[in-house]
Amino acid sequence: MTHVSVLPAAARVAPTWLARYRAVRAQSQALCAPLLPEDTVVQPMLDVSPPKWHLAHTTWFWETFLLKEYAHDYQLFHPDYAYLFNSYYNSLGSRVNRADRGTLSRPALADVMAYRAHVDAALAQLLTERRDLPPLFFELLELGLQHEQQHQELLATDIKYILSTSPLAPEYLPAAGLPVNEAAGTVPAAWLPVPGGVHRVGFQENGFCFDNELAAHDVLLAPFELQNRLVTNAEYQAFIEAGGYRDFRYWMGEGWDLAQAQGWEAPLYWVRHADGWHRFTHHGMQAVVAEAPVTHISFYEADAYANWAGARLLTEFEWEAAARHFGATTSAGTWLESNLFDPQPLPADAEPDQCHQLLGDCWEWTYSAYHAYPGYARAAGALGEYNGKFMVNQLVLRGGSCATPENHIRVSYRNFFHADKRWQFTGIRLAR
Amino acid sequence: MTHVSVLPAAARVAPTWLARYRAVRAQSQALCAPLLPEDTVVQPMLDVSPPKWHLAHTTWFWETFLLKEYAHDYQLFHPDYAYLFNSYYNSLGSRVNRADRGTLSRPALADVMAYRAHVDAALAQLLTERRDLPPLFFELLELGLQHEQQHQELLATDIKYILSTSPLAPEYLPAAGLPVNEAAGTVPAAWLPVPGGVHRVGFQENGFCFDNELAAHDVLLAPFELQNRLVTNAEYQAFIEAGGYRDFRYWMGEGWDLAQAQGWEAPLYWVRHADGWHRFTHHGMQAVVAEAPVTHISFYEADAYANWAGARLLTEFEWEAAARHFGATTSAGTWLESNLFDPQPLPADAEPDQCHQLLGDCWEWTYSAYHAYPGYARAAGALGEYNGKFMVNQLVLRGGSCATPENHIRVSYRNFFHADKRWQFTGIRLAR
Amino acid sequence: MTHVSVLPAAARVAPTWLARYRAVRAQSQALCAPLLPEDTVVQPMLDVSPPKWHLAHTTWFWETFLLKEYAHDYQLFHPDYAYLFNSYYNSLGSRVNRADRGTLSRPALADVMAYRAHVDAALAQLLTERRDLPPLFFELLELGLQHEQQHQELLATDIKYILSTSPLAPEYLPAAGLPVNEAAGTVPAAWLPVPGGVHRVGFQENGFCFDNELAAHDVLLAPFELQNRLVTNAEYQAFIEAGGYRDFRYWMGEGWDLAQAQGWEAPLYWVRHADGWHRFTHHGMQAVVAEAPVTHISFYEADAYANWAGARLLTEFEWEAAARHFGATTSAGTWLESNLFDPQPLPADAEPDQCHQLLGDCWEWTYSAYHAYPGYARAAGALGEYNGKFMVNQLVLRGGSCATPENHIRVSYRNFFHADKRWQFTGIRLAR
Amino acid sequence: MTHVSVLPAAARVAPTWLARYRAVRAQSQALCAPLLPEDTVVQPMLDVSPPKWHLAHTTWFWETFLLKEYAHDYQLFHPDYAYLFNSYYNSLGSRVNRADRGTLSRPALADVMAYRAHVDAALAQLLTERRDLPPLFFELLELGLQHEQQHQELLATDIKYILSTSPLAPEYLPAAGLPVNEAAGTVPAAWLPVPGGVHRVGFQENGFCFDNELAAHDVLLAPFELQNRLVTNAEYQAFIEAGGYRDFRYWMGEGWDLAQAQGWEAPLYWVRHADGWHRFTHHGMQAVVAEAPVTHISFYEADAYANWAGARLLTEFEWEAAARHFGATTSAGTWLESNLFDPQPLPADAEPDQCHQLLGDCWEWTYSAYHAYPGYARAAGALGEYNGKFMVNQLVLRGGSCATPENHIRVSYRNFFHADKRWQFTGIRLAR
Incomplete structure (x- = not known):
């Protein structure tokens, strides 16, 4: 990785990292909280990904780049999820065609939330219990946080596009609150x-x-x-x-x-x-x-x-x-x-x-x-x-x-x- | 309508018709009962319609051809639903492009179920309270039942196609029950x-x-x-x-x-x-x-x-x-x-x-x-x-x-x- | 071949057949006589074939089904023409994609005319010199004539379409002659x-x-x-x-x-x-x-x-x-x-x-x-x-x-x- | 025009300009000399234009930007040619869709050559007879020469592509001359x-x-x-x-x-x-x-x-x-x-x-x-x-x-x- 991460030593202490990790992960879920399950699955145009996919893909990123590498006894949540939620990494094998993301009703939103919980628990355990994690791990951790934030922006804009396709013009948040x-x-x-x-x-x-x-x-x-x-x-x-x-x-x-x-x-x-x-x-x-x-x-x-x-x-x-x-x-x-x-x-x-x-x-x-x-x-x-x-x-x-x-x-x-x-x-x- | 409906006079008595109506309507919903909301919204190929759409379109048929014509004080459930759930009737105005049925997450499944209940109640009232309904009404009633049965077959085959697109090969009904x-x-x-x-x-x-x-x-x-x-x-x-x-x-x-x-x-x-x-x-x-x-x-x-x-x-x-x-x-x-x-x-x-x-x-x-x-x-x-x-x-x-x-x-x-x-x-x- | 050809015996005498053959072949060329070389090469829509292609494909038909089978010393005009001018016979190997017929400027019209002359000479020789041709040969001969007449109709309609695409509205035949x-x-x-x-x-x-x-x-x-x-x-x-x-x-x-x-x-x-x-x-x-x-x-x-x-x-x-x-x-x-x-x-x-x-x-x-x-x-x-x-x-x-x-x-x-x-x-x- | 043309005064004397004009125009035609009329009309892919089109479009450029502006008694060669041979200038009205350039067999190559001769004669007359042409005219003249040279490069590469589509691999120039x-x-x-x-x-x-x-x-x-x-x-x-x-x-x-x-x-x-x-x-x-x-x-x-x-x-x-x-x-x-x-x-x-x-x-x-x-x-x-x-x-x-x-x-x-x-x-x- 050529992106630098000149981290102060203190930043590598688990509590801080864990708190940041949890805050970022919670933010992704908070963005989806106003949605119905139906909203999380559609893909009305190629640039837009279903919110369910964003929630799962970001989780796959943590699983693939951190847990599989550093948590030695980590159990994959599901063997097919790498195929389902890889975005564009040729290095990591074949994957669902991007245009087909909106055709997959399964795994269900609840399954994806369970996937998130599984990965979050494993990462929390890793951060809490391990003291020998190398600097590269923390660079990847930082990258994972930044990556999930990028998908938060996409979640916000994709949700808007998804809701806009209905002639009912549904409100994501009540206009009354503006x-x-x-x-x-x-x-x-x-x-x-x-x-x-x-x-x-x-x-x-x-x-x-x-x-x-x-x-x-x-x-x-x-x-x-x-x-x-x-x-x-x-x-x-x-x-x-x-x-x-x-x-x-x-x-x-x-x-x-x-x-x-x-x-x-x-x-x-x-x-x-x-x-x-x-x-x-x-x-x-x-x-x-x-x-x-x-x-x-x-x-x-x-x-x-x-x-x-x-x-x-x-x-x-x-x-x-x-x-x-x-x-x-x-x-x-x-x-x-x-x-x-x-x-x-x-x-x-x-x-x-x-x-x-x-x-x-x-x-x-x-x-x-x-x-x-x-x-x-x-x-x-x-x-x-x-x-x-x-x-x-x-x-x-x-x-x-x-x-x-x-x-x-x-x-x-x-x-x-x-x-x-x-x-x-x-x-x-x-x-x- | 050129299709004949040589109905015995007894068939026009409300209880029989109402029982048939309720049985057919219940069957459509029973077919969707094993589904998650996510399953009801996708359209993985053009021939397939989302189950949510089938549930709403059949309801629109009753509303359009029977309630609007015969229930004089009938209140439309929603003014936009005719646009959303007309299938192919040019006579009845513009409509959602067929290829876009799977991009609409709203109205939600719960809204569609409320739509069904609204129409069912109105039709039950009509059948129960009115004694002056003309023969043509009963021909349309029969047609509506047959029409909804046609969509039951499509529901069964569309659901199969929808679930098949996931590499997880989900079971609609448990294999154990075979x-x-x-x-x-x-x-x-x-x-x-x-x-x-x-x-x-x-x-x-x-x-x-x-x-x-x-x-x-x-x-x-x-x-x-x-x-x-x-x-x-x-x-x-x-x-x-x-x-x-x-x-x-x-x-x-x-x-x-x-x-x-x-x-x-x-x-x-x-x-x-x-x-x-x-x-x-x-x-x-x-x-x-x-x-x-x-x-x-x-x-x-x-x-x-x-x-x-x-x-x-x-x-x-x-x-x-x-x-x-x-x-x-x-x-x-x-x-x-x-x-x-x-x-x-x-x-x-x-x-x-x-x-x-x-x-x-x-x-x-x-x-x-x-x-x-x-x-x-x-x-x-x-x-x-x-x-x-x-x-x-x-x-x-x-x-x-x-x-x-x-x-x-x-x-x-x-x-x-x-x-x-x-x-x-x-x-x-x-x-x- | 299941199409019948109950030919009177007299019809199998070469002079009659040769005269018919020559008349049909001449008719195809007469249809193209008012065209410029430029007109013979374009394909403005998929259903239309370039006139040059029609002239060559009909010739390929004679070469493939009659000369190659019955004229034992027949020399192919060009080894690539079977690929170029096969229309839709999977049995006879790969061929130019139909949509690409109008992209091929070569062989030139003059080459196609030479191809026609080559095949015409060989067929005339066969009809003139051989006396042992079996009934199936004459059935194929009849089929070849009918086939070329079918392409004459297509030539007439394809030429019309080709000339129609120019805003100049060119005349195939002078309007003065109507x-x-x-x-x-x-x-x-x-x-x-x-x-x-x-x-x-x-x-x-x-x-x-x-x-x-x-x-x-x-x-x-x-x-x-x-x-x-x-x-x-x-x-x-x-x-x-x-x-x-x-x-x-x-x-x-x-x-x-x-x-x-x-x-x-x-x-x-x-x-x-x-x-x-x-x-x-x-x-x-x-x-x-x-x-x-x-x-x-x-x-x-x-x-x-x-x-x-x-x-x-x-x-x-x-x-x-x-x-x-x-x-x-x-x-x-x-x-x-x-x-x-x-x-x-x-x-x-x-x-x-x-x-x-x-x-x-x-x-x-x-x-x-x-x-x-x-x-x-x-x-x-x-x-x-x-x-x-x-x-x-x-x-x-x-x-x-x-x-x-x-x-x-x-x-x-x-x-x-x-x-x-x-x-x-x-x-x-x-x-x- | 913001492109500069700091021309020495001597360059504005007709003989020099006319000689350059004639040399450039002759070069375009020399490039097409080895072609058959059939070669000049096809468009096997969207980026390629038929050579006939290049010959006509460059001529249209002279007609449109110089003759129509400066030769006051100039007679258009044909009223439809502006529609046929405008490349991409929205300012100059509607035009043939680029993808359809290869569907037009007419005007014929001979007509395009007559168009070239017509324009060449008018431009030679203009350069020879007029002494009051303003500096902008000579800037446009220079641009027209450069423009035609750009199309010479395209002619060379488009011709290669056109001939390449034939499995006969025809030679534009004899290999023997290499x-x-x-x-x-x-x-x-x-x-x-x-x-x-x-x-x-x-x-x-x-x-x-x-x-x-x-x-x-x-x-x-x-x-x-x-x-x-x-x-x-x-x-x-x-x-x-x-x-x-x-x-x-x-x-x-x-x-x-x-x-x-x-x-x-x-x-x-x-x-x-x-x-x-x-x-x-x-x-x-x-x-x-x-x-x-x-x-x-x-x-x-x-x-x-x-x-x-x-x-x-x-x-x-x-x-x-x-x-x-x-x-x-x-x-x-x-x-x-x-x-x-x-x-x-x-x-x-x-x-x-x-x-x-x-x-x-x-x-x-x-x-x-x-x-x-x-x-x-x-x-x-x-x-x-x-x-x-x-x-x-x-x-x-x-x-x-x-x-x-x-x-x-x-x-x-x-x-x-x-x-x-x-x-x-x-x-x-x-x-x-």
Whole structure:
């Protein structure tokens, strides 16, 4: 494994690790608590996995990479589960075709929960009883926690997509519980300069990072400006009303063809009602909030919007340089833990000359291909398939979203999706 | 509606009808009782519908064709359910794309059960309180019962397919409950003659029939012979071992291409183990029983087998003439009510010169296209879509199966599927 | 081979056979004479084969079934041509995928013409020099001639489709050469009765027939009536104007879905201009002639039209019984030899109480599945694949068309296509 | 148009321009001279266009962007040709679906040649007679020449693919004419260092460049090494023999899935004979030359090879920095004008410490996404669609190939293809 984990010695003491492990595992289950068994099994599109699958796959990860390696008397929960819940590791044998995940009603949700309990007990025993676990074990433990957090974000977005397919527009959480955001206002967009020159990018701190954030290296940037906040729904509606979805001049060719073929005329989940645009949310169908950041747009739409607005998207290096320049922190962002599942408007009194929403609320599409950093090499073994084999044909997104656990993000964090994907909480920040 | 329902006057008295209604409705739910909610929502292939959908669609049928028409103060259970649970009636508006039935986790199974209870209560009230219901109402009532029985057969076969997709091979019913068929033996195949001449086919009795069984009419048949029983697994295995799946000379061209493209080498559900062929059943994975009728074969396979055996399939008129000639009854057949969900071997002492298994056990593929009988006309209104629009490109099957309710079948009953379908309990009877 | 060829002894004398052979072969080439090399190579849809392929495949048939068997010193023209020009004979090895026929620019048209000359010379030599050829040889010779005539019809219809794909609407033959049909008028539709009872169908004459016309057998028909002529363009336009393409009630379900998916709103080749309907023909774009028979319609459209008109289509047995009853002959029909490539209006003075257009002008869709007749058995060897393997999922058409060689047709002749096909000269005759 | 054309005044004198125009136009036709009309019309895969289409489309470009704008009395050759031969310009209206280019036999090749003559005459007249043409006209003239040269490369590679589909392996040029490369030898691979630091990339010279080469800008590179020549067939065969196509560890995930689905086990056009690997070339089927550069490999294969070899690919900026560092020139490369249509081995006496084959022979896959350079903006009008809308999801290739006209290339030239494309003359250069 090339991702580093410079752990303070104290962190390797079981109680701390066990507490973190239990908290992360509980969070996955808490996300599924509002669901019915029926909701946990369907796969309405290829990118979405059934929640039952997420709950089992993350468990398989612990079983495969930690328990089978380090718990010598560990008993597999079921011999077929490796086939059922391997995601994409060729190293680990054949597996269910991804497109067929939603055809399997069995094992039942209850079986999967028993699987989780079985693995949790074994891992707790391992952490509690063994004192000779090597440093690599703790690196894998850290990776397992990060991995499960990644699936928590997917759980949040996949659940939204699953519930959205029903014309009943079911509420994942009661709309009644939503806070009224009385202080929201439209902070005027403003351009903030970032100086050019040599910037260092990539992971440079202590603690965990994924291997795709390494090696840290210098890049040369021209001076640039970026906007002080994400593009809002009101701004995006102006693009829609101006015919942005019907004018090919703003679009990448492949994006234009796709948008025409699929009849896109607004972000995913938007529906035009007699009284204006509404959109499906975790709290059912809700009116579009003008001041909130636009979300659920593809790279193609983000790029077309930027072209229409006479601006452009940032590169991932510009984004990271800006985040470092402005000292971005997670404190003001909207995260998974908020239970809001929606990017939030800025408060009306937000300072226009500060750079807002860099971390949290929406993943920001960058105009950078997801490629390996200089010096990157895949790890040996199955974990070599974790990141490296995806490093072509996708674009980098930065900053985390309202579905990301807050302690999962970093300014060097690189998320990646194909240009057409819309079901994540994606957003737009303009540069020039 | 052109299907007749020559009902004795007594049958129109509520208690009898209500008892039948309740029995049929209860049977549908009994079939789903062994399922988990997860099982009721998936659609692993286009021909299969989720059990939850079957439970709701049959209920929609009652609501749409009876309650909305005759129960004047009836309150719709939910305004969106007509969109969700209409199967194929263009007359009744737009509907969920058939391929998307398995993407909808909501409404939940519990909601569908509440829907059933709501409709059952309304129908019971109607039958109990109203004395002025016209004859057409009772014809629709009869049709609704027959319709729900058709979906019971589909429930049985769809459930099998759904459970089969899991590598865990789950048991719908415990294998432990299966009877041991000690008396089974191989009754030698024998050819039984049926005289040629003019035969009358189509519904000629009292009671209910579907409109596709009308009008009864004369057909001229040459003398022919048919076998005294269905083709057995042992006989079909001989075809497999002789290379029947690798020799195009026995096959229809489209069947051969399909079998090659999909890699068929045995009936659906068959798996070759070290100790011989096994197959997935409602009772989990079971060894193939040599003496039992082969089932889950397409028309293409039935036809190829017959060619290999130097014989042919019957036409639907030959089949019906034979069934009338031999006075076929349902008494010896295996039906849905047996809870066996598998065609059964004949007893070892079955008479070789009698014609067995005409009714029950397996639908028999005939070499007759499913076309309208002379004088057929579609009914006016939505029920005109019940049968007529399917009368091309499919083949007739006769005789009912182990998944058919016993009182649902007749010698004039015409089932129909495309030549490639394998998930029904289909079988082979040879003629020459 | 089960198709009979009761040839008078005199027919086996070479000069007659050679003259027929040369005439048929010349006709194929004459059909291609107006084409450019570019036209002979494309395949704009799967059903269409490039003319170059037809010219070569028919030649391969002679080479494979006659020269290789009977001309002992015959030298293959090219060892790869069997792979290139085998159509669908599994018995004869692997072959170019049908969908790829239009990707092969080589061998060039000139090479194919050289291939034809090579085979023609060898066959002429065989017929001229050998006196010991067995009866089977002459049966194959007859079959080869019939086979090449079948491909002449396909050449005519495939050429039309190929030229139609260009927006330039090129003329295969100059429109200037078309006869002015001044005498055409609308003969009123009239119903002509045919008595019921036992009718004998299938080939009962002397000479050649295909094996699918055998065995002749008796069928029992109820009395019926059929119209005295084919449905005209004017009548079909009334169906269009009445919304026939937008009303599902007239349609088979699969036909309706296809028509919607493909946006059908008129027969193939029809285009609505400001001054009315036009259609692409072998003579370029031409106005629709009201009195001429409608053509280029699928079974689905023929059936929907009949439903709309309150009538139905004939079965193939009714058609044959009527053709025999009315003593249908080829003399008044429009055939390939006319060079008109279009069904023609009846003369204004045609007798309304005679049955017109049974032979020639348009293939008439019947409501009969293309299945084997009683007693049919596939021939041994490769020719067993000629007809038998197609005997499911298609419908029978009767009577020949304006693209059929006149001496190729019989009242027992059975043509067959899938219900969705439109590129042949198909038409509609009503019955009741 | 943002691509610059700093033309010396003298270049705007007609004779020079006309001579260049005529030479380029003649070259396109010379490339098609060995073809039959049949070869010019087919489209065996979506990436390939029929040669007839290339000849017409390039002509349409001149007509549309120059003649219609500047030749005031110009008569369109045919009103439908804009629809037929527009490639991808949404600005210029609807057009033939790309996938249907190979279905159009008309207009005939002769018509297209007449179209070329018509346009050539009009352009010659314009250049000869008009003295008031503005600078923009000459920029468009330059662009038209460059555009036609791009299609010459596509003609060469598309012709190869078209001829390859025939099992006859036809020769585009006679193999007899191939030079015997007696002096070829294997120059040992050696690593050549390039210093790190700030490098200026993008077009910095005088003359023409495409807009995608602008703006020139500085990039910061770490020191790196690259190999002194392209990877040879012998080296690539070692990868094949070592199981490189069967070991997912070397592959990008999408590449691995594609290679498995399509059964790749060698470069495109390679066939394993009893005596070793052969491959289809413009000179028919030829043995693989061990010392020649491997070609017709996708990015996925190039990347997998590099991984297997313990190396990596260059980025496009590294490539350009190296080309500038080593003073790459076109003089030693193999170009379209050679009529070899194959990358050539180095002479046996090539210096190992020089960097060979940077320009010519093979396009070198880089590990750089094809994105806009800083400051890039699409041109106004239809030419804004020339490059900009493709700037996502593709990879940059550098250096030109044996199918590129020699005077068409520059060290700043950016070619781009999707990662799966193999039909271009692509090659591999290793870096570390």
